[in-house]
Amino acid sequence: MIGCMEFVVSRDPRLPIHYLFPSRSRKTQPDPVIGRATSYHFWARNALFHGLGSLGLNPGDTVLVPAFHCSTVVEPIRHYGCEVIFYNVHRDGVVDFEDLARKVDSQVKAVVAIHYFGVLQPLQKIREFCHHHHLFFIEDCAHLFMGESREGPIGSVGDISIFSWRKFLPIYDGGMLVCNHAQYQRAVPWQGLSGWFQVKIVKNLLEKCLSDRATPRLSIGPNQRTEFPVQGAVSHDGVGEPFHVNTHVPEFDASQLNWPMSRWSRYITEHIDVSKIMRKRQEHSSILSQALGELPGIRPWSKAGEHRVCAWAFPIVVEHRTDLHVELRKRGIQAFSWSGVIHPTLDLAAFSDAKFLYEHVVLLPNHQSLTQSELHFMIDTVKGVL
Ligand SMILES: Cc1ncc(COP(=O)(O)O)c(C=O)c1O
Structure with a gap:
């Protein structure tokens, strides 16, 4: 299944191919807490x-x-x-x-x-x-x-x-x-990444590029992106992970503890426009907030615009059901919840509020690459499912 389909609205931003080329506008790494x-x-x-x-x-x-x-x-x-x-x-x-x-x-x-x-x-x-x-x-x-x-x-x-x-x-x-x-401050005993892992990272970046609609000539074979809007192809159970590129890896691997950020990721982060990304994400957040804030049964969890921050995903609380993210995934939107990432040592029965949040907070994609049509497709789909 993996590698042959993708979500219509992915959770992760796209990688335009020009990010991989040398650029004169090289910047420094993002630095949220300057001087520390x-x-x-x-x-x-x-x-x-x-x-x-x-x-x-x-x-x-x-x-x-x-x-x-x-x-x-x-x-x-x-x-x-x-x-x-x-x-x-x-x-x-x-x-x-x-x-x-x-x-x-x-x-x-x-x-x-x-x-x-x-x-x-x-x-x-x-x-x-x-x-x-x-x-x-x-x-x-x-x-x-x-x-x-x-x-x-x-x-x-x-x-x-x-x-x-x-x-x-x-x-x-x-x-x-x-x-x-x-x-x-303490020195980290850095260790180089294994050669095999470097290959894995390069392969992942190339896959990201191939899946970007802006690089159509490279979109060949199984990564061909279908025209939008379509029903996104999803794996057989509708909730599994079809092809996507910024894998969430919940496991902790001690053998990677002393690895620095890879040179490939540093290279890309040095070529991005931080303020543009923030602006885009905040814009998307207020569109979602406005459109979804009016719907019965759900409410935005964070108060968009109250703080000048830029969040990973757009959280909504779905009061009376626990399957909204599953239904959205079936329709091609890579929504997710945190119900699958709970540490096994947590006695959830002792934490009714956390239990509620794991079951009722749904995270919607909210990244810089979302287009207006993707945003509206997402809003309409949420409305439809509700
Ligand atoms: C709240 C929180 N802290 C830390 C992490 C770890 O981030 P990373 O996946 O980059 O190790 C995660 C991962 O999702 C997270 O959700």
């Missing part, structure tokens, strides 16, 4: 692992992690040797400070807070909480490209913060660790 110490890792999960080392955490220490999470946040912490204890987040996505306080004991050394798909955490309040309890604050910005909250630039308030470039750009890999205090 940063390191570029293969995955954001690896950045988190190395961040624990920068903070001087010891195996056996406890880290508090939200019950609404992706397992890639939990795995690096456990691999480091720390214990993970989960805390509640309310249905609006915000940290439940009462539960957080209940979970603090002498073993707890750090709190991870996630800015979910544009739902921002109260940074100063978490900062004060951590200060009061002598804890480190780890700000997880993996769902944000960059931007400003009312409390400062995203990623600048935590003791450390992490970013995941591969969610926003047409690249294979790419994560970043930001150390907001010079004393937390």
Whole structure:
């Protein structure tokens, strides 16, 4: 199945072929927290692992992690040797400070807070909480490209913060660790990527290019893109992953821990126009917000326009059903939910709010390559399904 079809509206941005050619307008890497110490890792999960080392955490220490999470946040912490204890987040996505306080004991050394798909955490309040309890604050910005909250630039308030470039750009890999205090900076024992993996990355980038409609002469054979709009071809059960290019890899692979961001991904990130990407994504977000905000039974989860941030996907809360993303996928829209990325150690029955979020938050594609017709196809399809 893989390789022979694709979604009509994909979750990931396209890779126009000109991104691969040398360009005079070479820029620097995206830098959301200017002036802070940063390191570029293969995955954001690896950045988190190395961040624990920068903070001087010891195996056996406890880290508090939200019950609404992706397992890639939990795995690096456990691999480091720390214990993970989960805390509640309310249905609006915000940290439940009462539960957080209940979970603090002498073993707890750090709190991870996630800015979910544009739902921002109260940074100063978490900062004060951590200060009061002598804890480190780890700000997880993996769902944000960059931007400003009312409390400062995203990623600048935590003791450390992490970013995941591969969610926003047409690249294979790419994560970043930001150390907001010079004393937390620590050298990473970098290791080169294996030759086999470099081939895999180049192949993936070429596939991205071939699947871009802007490179029609290269679109031959199985990657031929059908004309829009069509019913997107999907795998036999309607929910599996047909051909797509920016694979979400939920596994934690310790053999890749010391890999830097690949040179291919760095090359592409150095040729992109950050402000254009932000503008496009924010525009799409407000179109979706306006069109979907009026529909009964669903509501946008984040308040678009309230903050100047740029989120990975557009989150909606679907009040009375749990299958909207499945129905959208059957119709060619690569919507997704987080129900498949829960860490197996989470006792979901103890976290009714997280359970609600896993079941009812649906993430719609919201990237810079979406066309107006794709946006409207998505809006009409959501309306139709509802
Ligand atoms: C909240 C959050 N943090 C961290 C990560 C890890 O990012 P990466 O896939 O780049 O390792 C993810 C992955 O989806 C995530 O959702």
